[in-house]
Amino acid sequence: MPSYLLDHLSALEHEAVHILREMAAERERPALLFSGGKDSIVLLRLAEKAFRPARFPFPIVHVDTGHNFAEAIEYRDRRVKELGERLIVASVEESIRKGRVVEEKGPRASRNRLQTTALLDCIEEHQFDACIGGGRRDEERARAKERIFSHRDEFGQWDPKNQRPELWSLYNARLRKGEHFRVFPISNWTELDVWMYVKREQLELPSIYFSHTREVFLRDGMLYAAADFIQRLPNETLTKEVVRFRTVGDMSCTGAVRSTASTIDEVIAEVAASRVTERGATRADDRFTEAAMEDRKKEGYF
Amino acid sequence: MSSSNELLAMQSGAELLRFSTCGSVDDGKSTLIGRLLYDTKSIFEDQLQHVEDVSRRRGDEYTNLALLTDGLRAEREQGITIDVAYRYFATPRRKFIIADTPGHVQYTRNMVTGASTANLAIVLIDARQGVVEQTRRHSLITSLLRIPHLVFAINKMDLVAWDEAVYRRIENDIRGLAARLDVRDLCFIPMSALHGDNVVNRSDKTPWYAGPPLLAHLESVFIASDYNLIDVRFPVQWVVRPQSPEYHDYRGYAGQVAGGVLRTGDEVVVLPSGITSKITKIETFDGPVDEAFPPMSVVVHLDSDVDVSRGDMICRPNNRPIVGQDLEAMICWMTDKPLQPRAKYALKHTTRNTRAMITGLQYRMDVNTGHRTEGVNELGLNDIGRISLRTMTPICYDEYRRNRTTGSFILVDEATNATVGAGMLLSEQR
Numbered sequence: 001m002p003s004y005l006l007d008h009l010s011a012l013e014h015e016a017v018h019i020l021r022e023m024a025a026e027r028e029r030p031a032l033l034f035s036g037g038k039d040s041i042v043l044l045r046l047a048e049k050a051f052r053p054a055r056f057p058f059p060i061v062h063v064d065t066g067h068n069f070a071e072a073i074e075y076r077d078r079r080v081k082e083l084g085e086r087l088i089v090a091s092v093e094e095s096i097r098k099g100r101v102v103e104e105k106g107p108r109a110s111r112n113r114l115q116t117t118a119l120l121d122c123i124e125e126h127q128f129d130a131c132i133g134g135g136r137r138d139e140e141r142a143r144a145k146e147r148i149f150s151h152r153d154e155f156g157q158w159d160p161k162n163q164r165p166e167l168w169s170l171y172n173a174r175l176r177k178g179e180h181f182r183v184f185p186i187s188n189w190t191e192l193d194v195w196m197y198v199k200r201e202q203l204e205l206p207s208i209y210f211s212h213t214r215e216v217f218l219r220d221g222m223l224y225a226a227a228d229f230i231q232r233l234p235n236e237t238l239t240k241e242v243v244r245f246r247t248v249g250d251m252s253c254t255g256a257v258r259s260t261a262s263t264i265d266e267v268i269a270e271v272a273a274s275r276v277t278e279r280g281a282t283r284a285d286d287r288f289t290e291a292a293m294e295d296r297k298k299e300g301y302f
Numbered sequence: 303m304s305s306s307n308e309l310l311a312m313q314s315g316a317e318l319l320r321f322s323t324c325g326s327v328d329d330g331k332s333t334l335i336g337r338l339l340y341d342t343k344s345i346f347e348d349q350l351q352h353v354e355d356v357s358r359r360r361g362d363e364y365t366n367l368a369l370l371t372d373g374l375r376a377e378r379e380q381g382i383t384i385d386v387a388y389r390y391f392a393t394p395r396r397k398f399i400i401a402d403t404p405g406h407v408q409y410t411r412n413m414v415t416g417a418s419t420a421n422l423a424i425v426l427i428d429a430r431q432g433v434v435e436q437t438r439r440h441s442l443i444t445s446l447l448r449i450p451h452l453v454f455a456i457n458k459m460d461l462v463a464w465d466e467a468v469y470r471r472i473e474n475d476i477r478g479l480a481a482r483l484d485v486r487d488l489c490f491i492p493m494s495a496l497h498g499d500n501v502v503n504r505s506d507k508t509p510w511y512a513g514p515p516l517l518a519h520l521e522s523v524f525i526a527s528d529y530n531l532i533d534v535r536f537p538v539q540w541v542v543r544p545q546s547p548e549y550h551d552y553r554g555y556a557g558q559v560a561g562g563v564l565r566t567g568d569e570v571v572v573l574p575s576g577i578t579s580k581i582t583k584i585e586t587f588d589g590p591v592d593e594a595f596p597p598m599s600v601v602v603h604l605d606s607d608v609d610v611s612r613g614d615m616i617c618r619p620n621n622r623p624i625v626g627q628d629l630e631a632m633i634c635w636m637t638d639k640p641l642q643p644r645a646k647y648a649l650k651h652t653t654r655n656t657r658a659m660i661t662g663l664q665y666r667m668d669v670n671t672g673h674r675t676e677g678v679n680e681l682g683l684n685d686i687g688r689i690s691l692r693t694m695t696p697i698c699y700d701e702y703r704r705n706r707t708t709g710s711f712i713l714v715d716e717a718t719n720a721t722v723g724a725g726m727l728l729s730e731q732r
Binding site for chain 1: 385390531539543612650
């Protein structure tokens, strides 16, 4: 008798496809949040699995801080064209121009927090009622408790103490006007699962995920990429290093790791042997306070 | 994570096991989870460093592994777990998802939530205390939720000098308890989570124990028959209809298989309409497949142009679910505002949304004793009871004990949209 048991990657994939279809069936105006990072690249593949040969029942939304890696933007435009889907760009530059947010000043200025306003404005403008995101529960402690259909109130805020219980695979997708959901189809995936899936599906990634030589400087124990818009402190000097990025975010808060891993297999081997979480290693935005992620999520961050 | 090479071997054939842990900090639950993560090298340096820093700042005398699982600010401040947290670790054989649920009485709803998706539950017992009220509550809930595999972790054996007699007495007490419950697969493991005995590594202190340590059991417990592979059930979730000339006549029914094995060529019936048809193709993005089984998400094509939509159920003509509007169920109540007879709620069952009215409340069950109190007027937060309800439209369902997917439903408050009840269907009609 054949064994009717899926391997773990397939089980995670089929769960994610179910979540995407459930969201499409129950919400009227969904959107897929795309960052150019590996998690959202996996989301695009999962959307193909869920909806092809039809088109996606949602547009792809990118919150562009204006401080993104050029490689990520180039990848975004190419991939969207290949898929033949619709792209909406929510621009932080524009939020600044309109006076919706004020740019931080100085060497530690980051547009990371400003993304929240651009995103919430975009959600309001297009009346999105469900935004698919690539968040994973293994990323951070506050995310470990987040629902797959995660409710946001009319201010876009998350209330961790008042979450709806999520039972079986029965998602409660009911909303009042002005509220929305963040939907996380890959909640149960780990960083290693994502890499193994990238390999299995032979997904192309932006080149910054792989080893390359880059001008960087050291700050707070992390390596940052040199860029025109990042001011350096007097003691921060540029050096050339062989690095790669484990996450892709705003350049002002995404650190590089020294690495010679230049293929998927080498990256998987490196991730498997890694002793530090990807956010702990490379994301300054999670390091401010003990509850940094929880605070930003409450405000409406991804 | 032993080594990267071993992990790479995982790529082919590793299975997924979801388990929940029941118990309180006092039973050593957080220590046990911390131990599993630590000994399988799944705790990263920055996570451990963080926990050590916070422990030191709070003046804890030891590295408080509970801080790994207590993710929310309020929990860390109050030193309690207020919600289900999900944790992940992997060995070369299996990937594990832990639903870490709090054990205190007021959090029955979280236990039920964590248990709803679990293949296996670990119930922690303090060897010094033996079977206590909480053990009965956890056993009853895991049995009610039909978790296929149950492990009783007799913890803190070091504090009873690894005395076999203590272990045997507890095992006997639990067997007595389990005889009255509906449990398929029982397992007992003497351990010390604090010292790591029989968690990941076999202990030399229990020569009288012939079974495996916990991790070996988690890696080998037989889960291939946890899904119902007998009764074909395919709730239609989404109709794929590309609006393009290339796929002019394309019409596929997408969904996740909820039971049985679907095969190309199978005669099927679509419920509730009763129209019969035949499966011409089972499709995935990666190409057609000959058969589909739970929990696969696939697209089914039928040979005739039948009217099928979301909420319909595809099954075999000679093996049909119950189709009805008058339901009997066990329900766990999850909100402050009590359940009352005659109240109306939104009901979600598989992919079908309808409304339901509570037509009867038979009894409330004491989760500590199993005792049934009849003649009650309402069910409060964390209460479990038996109810009758009538739905606005018929639903196609199975008894929960036969199929956890087609036998479960949730109730939603139509005013607040809160999920207020978790229901498990019974087959008896009133």
